[in-house]
Amino acid sequence: MNIPPDAGNGLYGRRALLRSGLAGGAALLTTSAFADTKLRRPEWMQTPGGPMSAAGAPSRFEAHVQRTSIRSQPGTDGSGVSSTPLQYLDGVITPSRLHFERHHSGIPDINPAQHKLYVHGLVDRPLAFDTEALARYPMVSRIQFLECSGNSSALIAPQAADLDCAAIHGLLAVSEWGGVPLSILLEEAGVSPEGKWVVADGADAAVMSRSVPLAKIMDDAIVALYQNGERLRPGNGYPMRLFLPGWEGNASVKWLRSIKVTEQPAMSKEETSKYSDLQTDGSAKLFTFPMGVKSVITSPSPGLQLRGPGLYQVSGLAWSGAGRIKTVEVSADGGQSWAAAQLDDHVLPLCATRFRVAWRYNGAPATIMSRATDESGAVQPTRAAVMRGRAAGSFYHMNPIQTWRISVEGQARNVYV
Amino acid sequence: MFMFSALRENVRVLTACLGLGLLVPAACIAAESPQLGQSVSAAEIAAIDFTIMPDGTGLPAGSGTAKQGAALYQQHCQACHGDKGVDGINDRLAGGHGTLSSEQPIKTVGSYWPYATTVFDFIRRAMPYATPGSLSDDEVYALTAYLLYVNDVVAEQAVLDAASLPKVEMPNRDGFVWATVVE
Numbered sequence: 001m002n003i004p005p006d007a008g009n010g011l012y013g014r015r016a017l018l019r020s021g022l023a024g025g026a027a028l029l030t031t032s033a034f035a036d037t038k039l040r041r042p043e044w045m046q047t048p049g050g051p052m053s054a055a056g057a058p059s060r061f062e063a064h065v066q067r068t069s070i071r072s073q074p075g076t077d078g079s080g081v082s083s084t085p086l087q088y089l090d091g092v093i094t095p096s097r098l099h100f101e102r103h104h105s106g107i108p109d110i111n112p113a114q115h116k117l118y119v120h121g122l123v124d125r126p127l128a129f130d131t132e133a134l135a136r137y138p139m140v141s142r143i144q145f146l147e148c149s150g151n152s153s154a155l156i157a158p159q160a161a162d163l164d165c166a167a168i169h170g171l172l173a174v175s176e177w178g179g180v181p182l183s184i185l186l187e188e189a190g191v192s193p194e195g196k197w198v199v200a201d202g203a204d205a206a207v208m209s210r211s212v213p214l215a216k217i218m219d220d221a222i223v224a225l226y227q228n229g230e231r232l233r234p235g236n237g238y239p240m241r242l243f244l245p246g247w248e249g250n251a252s253v254k255w256l257r258s259i260k261v262t263e264q265p266a267m268s269k270e271e272t273s274k275y276s277d278l279q280t281d282g283s284a285k286l287f288t289f290p291m292g293v294k295s296v297i298t299s300p301s302p303g304l305q306l307r308g309p310g311l312y313q314v315s316g317l318a319w320s321g322a323g324r325i326k327t328v329e330v331s332a333d334g335g336q337s338w339a340a341a342q343l344d345d346h347v348l349p350l351c352a353t354r355f356r357v358a359w360r361y362n363g364a365p366a367t368i369m370s371r372a373t374d375e376s377g378a379v380q381p382t383r384a385a386v387m388r389g390r391a392a393g394s395f396y397h398m399n400p401i402q403t404w405r406i407s408v409e410g411q412a413r414n415v416y417v
Numbered sequence: 418m419f420m421f422s423a424l425r426e427n428v429r430v431l432t433a434c435l436g437l438g439l440l441v442p443a444a445c446i447a448a449e450s451p452q453l454g455q456s457v458s459a460a461e462i463a464a465i466d467f468t469i470m471p472d473g474t475g476l477p478a479g480s481g482t483a484k485q486g487a488a489l490y491q492q493h494c495q496a497c498h499g500d501k502g503v504d505g506i507n508d509r510l511a512g513g514h515g516t517l518s519s520e521q522p523i524k525t526v527g528s529y530w531p532y533a534t535t536v537f538d539f540i541r542r543a544m545p546y547a548t549p550g551s552l553s554d555d556e557v558y559a560l561t562a563y564l565l566y567v568n569d570v571v572a573e574q575a576v577l578d579a580a581s582l583p584k585v586e587m588p589n590r591d592g593f594v595w596a597t598v599v600e
């Protein structure tokens with residue numbers, strides 16, 4: 001690129017790409033001058049390849065792309081988390097097999113023929129819906145993110161920990177979620193005027209439970225049956241889960257079994273003692289539902305080696321629980337200057353958006369970061385701003401700007417600035 | 418003829434949708450329920466309804482004391498949560514009172530949880546970890562009483578039941594503010 005960069009230390013953002021005039025030069029057509037050349041065939045071109053199969057799998061050379069940072073409460077193996085390997089993915093869709101997990105008492109092995117969703121409480125007619133019946137209901141599908149409220153909690157550590165993108169930010173995934181608007185089921189049951197909340201229970205061994213304002217349920221909540229075109233994976237709530245677009249993941253109760261309409265929240269253990277935000281003054285916030293505006297550079301990031309100076313694409317994900325992403329800015333000089341990133345075409349509400357800038361890396365140490373702004377005007381805050389007023393150990397709803405420091409060897413590292 | 422009547426029906430639904438100010442009338446038409454919900458008896462609902470509200474709604478019959486709960490705690494809880502709810506491999510359940518505004522807040526049942534009913538609700542749902550649902554309601558009351566007792570919230574002899582448990586005042590009852598306004 002012989003055009004001036006958009007920001008310091010060699011960043012070419014959206015403006016530079018527009019100036020450069022994306023039309024490429026005509027390729028030169030040539031014919032081989034070497035008549036006696038033996039056409040080369042690597043091993044896999046010398047015999048017919050593998051057979052058809054009933055289900056595909058990634059290449060064996062991609063075996064390293066797996067969920068990572070798998071950990072569970074002491075003495076358990078299903079009460080914990082595993083992370084989406086964000087740094088190995090591009091685009092926005094998370095392959096279902098790599099969708100992060102957060103379970104509170106393992107993954108139940110539910111027979112859909114024996115599972116029912118009960119809608120009851122403050123309704124005119126308590127109803128039960130079996131899986132087969134639900135599949136006959138009008139459905140919608142939307143590509144939206146799901147983020148655990150505890151995502152990025154590693155960034156509360158006083159010293160920046162030596163962790164990769166998945167370990168810090170991998171409790172995020174994007175899927176096409178398909179299912180039945182819960183409003184249809186509630187209207188069929190007839191909600192009493194005094195109903196203001198619903199209590200959602202899962203069919204896991206913990207009967208995981210959250211209270212959700214009825215307004216959200218009637219607005220855009222679905223009983224999801226499909227994820228990326230197939231039925232939900234067991235780890236994502238098979239045969240049905242609550243899905244609350246843009247809200248903290250825990251409230252999207254998996255293995256949904258019961259929706260009880262109530263006047264007040266139940267004040268369950270999860271919503272009071274766990275998914276609440278303790279402040280330095282000793283008070284705690286309840287029901288912080290929407291996830292804040294956020295972005296992270298997934299490439300380069302720790303573990304992805306830059307191989308010497310030259311042109312690289314810096315790319316990452318941006319998302320917000322308030323709607324669409326409006327802009328993402330990228331800095332390669334520690335936040336002194338910013339270039340507006342190119343956003344991939346599909347900028348969807350309550351979905352992650354892929355952003356990209358070109359970067360002429362000169363081989364010297366560099367400090368790169370991204371900053372998202374959503375359509376509500378909310379700007380991704382600095383770490384200092386996110387930590388202000390937050391009690392020690394209070395780790396939910398962390399959305400600070402992530403900084404990667406690129407070493408002279410081309411290695412990225414989590415740092416605070 | 419069917420086409421026309423279907424068309425008329427669509428126009429009717431469209432008009433209704435537009436009247437509601439919805440932006441996507443097509444979604445409204447598509448959102449008609451096939452009415453496949455099965456009616457359910459009160460007994461069936463009672464058998465799947467775990468919810469206990471802070472005012473005690475949903476609490477079952479039965480009762481228990483901390484004295485009865487002590488042995489149950491040793492048997493079912495101590496291995497993960499430690500002696501008297503402290504120093505276990507999993508969540509600390511007792512102590513930490515008055516630490517929430519300190520530099521090292523300790524969140525336990527006694528120091529943090531706003532409602533005593535939540536203790537009963539959670540034990541009955543999810544504990545013991547390996548065998549949830551194995552305790553009787555009397556045993557859950559007794560364990561709830563024990564955890565409140567080791568947190569100095571109730572006396573060792575206090576009998577907890579559906580009437581007394583919702584009246585227990587937790588130390589951090591007023592420590593929470595709602596981040597979401599619900600009209």
